[in-house]
Amino acid sequence: EKRGDREVERLFKILEYSTELGQNQIDRAEQLGDCHLPSLKANTDVALSMCDRILSRAEQVDT
Incomplete structure (x- = not known):
């Protein structure tokens, strides 16, 4: 279950980062x-x- 929680947490961080990029960068x-x-x-x-x-x-010059 811990691994699943870490993966979900990681996905949320990726989503947050990509949203920030979309809005700011x-x-x-x-x-x-x-x-x-x-x-x-x-x-x-x-x-x-x-x-x-x-x-x-x-x-x-060539001609």
């Missing part, structure tokens, strides 16, 4: 994403543009 991840993703996108767009220019110049 997802909201925090969303806030951080809203804050940092625009900057990340802008930097990625700049890097992509630079790659395109490098490829274009390489094609000009």
